[in-house]
Amino acid sequence: MQQQLGVVARLERHQVGIYLAAIALGALLGWWAPPVGSGLGPLINPALGALLFVTFLQVPAAELVRSLRAGRFLAAVLVVNFAVVPLVVAVLFGFLPTDLAVRLGVLLVLLTPCVDYVIVFSGLAGSDNRRLLAATPLLLLAQLLLLPVFLLAFLGSDLADVVAVGPFLEAFLTLIAIPLALAWAVQAWAARRPVGRKVAGAASTAMVPLMALTLLTVVASQVPALEGRVAEVALVVPHYVVFLAVMPFAGMVVARLFRLGTSDSRAVVFTGATRNSLVVLPLALALPDQLAVAAVVVVTQTLVEVIGMVVYVRAVPRLLPTR
Numbered sequence: 001m002q003q004q005l006g007v008v009a010r011l012e013r014h015q016v017g018i019y020l021a022a023i024a025l026g027a028l029l030g031w032w033a034p035p036v037g038s039g040l041g042p043l044i045n046p047a048l049g050a051l052l053f054v055t056f057l058q059v060p061a062a063e064l065v066r067s068l069r070a071g072r073f074l075a076a077v078l079v080v081n082f083a084v085v086p087l088v089v090a091v092l093f094g095f096l097p098t099d100l101a102v103r104l105g106v107l108l109v110l111l112t113p114c115v116d117y118v119i120v121f122s123g124l125a126g127s128d129n130r131r132l133l134a135a136t137p138l139l140l141l142a143q144l145l146l147l148p149v150f151l152l153a154f155l156g157s158d159l160a161d162v163v164a165v166g167p168f169l170e171a172f173l174t175l176i177a178i179p180l181a182l183a184w185a186v187q188a189w190a191a192r193r194p195v196g197r198k199v200a201g202a203a204s205t206a207m208v209p210l211m212a213l214t215l216l217t218v219v220a221s222q223v224p225a226l227e228g229r230v231a232e233v234a235l236v237v238p239h240y241v242v243f244l245a246v247m248p249f250a251g252m253v254v255a256r257l258f259r260l261g262t263s264d265s266r267a268v269v270f271t272g273a274t275r276n277s278l279v280v281l282p283l284a285l286a287l288p289d290q291l292a293v294a295a296v297v298v299v300t301q302t303l304v305e306v307i308g309m310v311v312y313v314r315a316v317p318r319l320l321p322t323r
Contacts, residue, residue, distance in 0.1 A: 011208040015120060016310055022212035023219050023303060030223025037220040044221060045282055047214040049179050052279070054207050055116055056183035057200060059133050070131060073267075076258040077135055080272035081113040082146055084250050092239045093154060097232065101290070104155065105297025106236055108284055110243060111150045112143045114274035117211060121274065121309040125316045127266035135271075140176050143276065171282045214278060215302070222299040225292060233296050240304040247273040248312070248319060255320075265320050273312065277302040 011018070030037030089110045096103050115136045123129035151159055186203065189196030226233060251269035260268065277298050284295040 011205075012120075015208045015211070016124075016313070018208060018212050019117075019215055019306055020310075022216040023306060026216040026219030027223055029216075029220040034224035034227075037222075038224045039221075040217045041221040041285070043217050044214075044285070045174060047210065047217050048175055048278055048282070050206075051116060051210045051214050052175055053179035053183050054203055054210055055119065055133070055136070056180045057186060057203055058119075058130075058207075059136065059183070060187060072258045073128075073131060073260060073264050074135060074138065076254050076260060076264075076268045077132070077139065077271050078142065079258075080251050080254045080268055081139065082142060084254060085113075085247075085272060086111060086150060088243060088246055088250065090154075092242065096239060097235050099232065099293075100155070101287075101293045102232065102236060102297055104151070104159075104287070104291060105284060105294035106239065106301075107151055107154055108147075108280045108294065109275050109277045109298045109301045110240075111147060112276035112280050113139050113271055114276050115140055116278060117306075117309070118270050118274040120207075120211070121313055122267050122270035124313045125266055125270065126263060126322070127270060127316075128263040129267060131264065132267040132271060137176075137180060139271070140172075140279075144172050144176075166286075171279070171286075175279055175282065215306075218278060218281060218299055218302065222296050225296045229293055229296070233293065233300055236297055236300060237304060240301050241308075244273055244305065244308040244312075248316060252319065262320055262322050266316050269316055269320070270312065274305060274309065275301060277305065 026037075089107065092110075093103070093107075096106055119129045119133050119136075122132055186196065186200050190200040248269050251272040252265065254272070255265035255268045281295060281298050284298045287294055
């Protein structure tokens with residue numbers, strides 16, 4: 001057990017470097033061996049499902065119930081993600097390329113708050129990441145309900161002709177509902193049986209490797225789709241950079257409005273800045289062929305954001321020092 005904890009600690013200590021290496025390896029694989037990269041596409045959903053199962057496994061069901069009583073923190077998280085972020089995106093939207101697929105990809109990713117590696121990076125910056133982790137199911141449910149509303153508000157009712165509801169519901173079932181139910185079942189097993197505790201402990205050690213595997217798979221499978229559209233997709237990068245530059249200050253304003261402590265304020269900053277690229281990717285991949293580039297636009301945001309999180313881990317504690 002002690003040896004297992006030692007391995008986990010080493011992985012967590014070097015996780016940022018591991019993630020960057022996985023992204024670089026995935027990009028090289030997709031670039032130099034496009035058939036191999038494209039062939040990894042079917043592995044995206046299983047990798048994401050496993051990653052979210054391990055993420056949810058770290059949230060005891062009882063703690064989730066307690067988190068719902070943290071009214072000011074939850075209110076701040078919801079306001080920054082579903083009121084402030086759409087306003088920031090509305091400003092950026094006017095400067096986006098006119099291509100529908102590019103715009104749809106940007107909206108899909110920027111309008112949905114992250115539920116996976118935000119926990120890792122916010123913890124590295126000294127935030128209350130367990131409270132943020134406990135709020136994850138609520139964030140997922142809220143974005144599932146509000147994303148179609150936001151898309152219609154930005155793109156109009158014509159969007160209904162190209163975006164089906166089915167893939168959204170399928171993604172919620174396979175990537176959220178099932179992993180969450182399995183995680184709670186394993187928690188219940190662990191509470192009653194030593195074997196269950198060993199299984200839960202072993203699964204928890206897989207967080208960093210699963211994240212690295214998911215990033216590698218996603219990047220490698222989508223790089224081949226860039227062929228002939230690199231310049232077009234590159235036009236969205238400045239928008240992602242501006243978003244990352246603006247959101248720390250927007251998050252700080254919201255945290256101050258709700259009179260949160262330092263660790264909670266840092267968590268609000270991170271949840272407002274990090275986006276749900278990995279979970280919305282299956283939705284982008286389910287779009288019609290004429291909108292296929294939306295998936296690449298989503299993955300591009302992942303590349304920008306992971307680099308941005310390296311900066312955030314150092315910058316946010318300076319913006320919000322311990323009082």
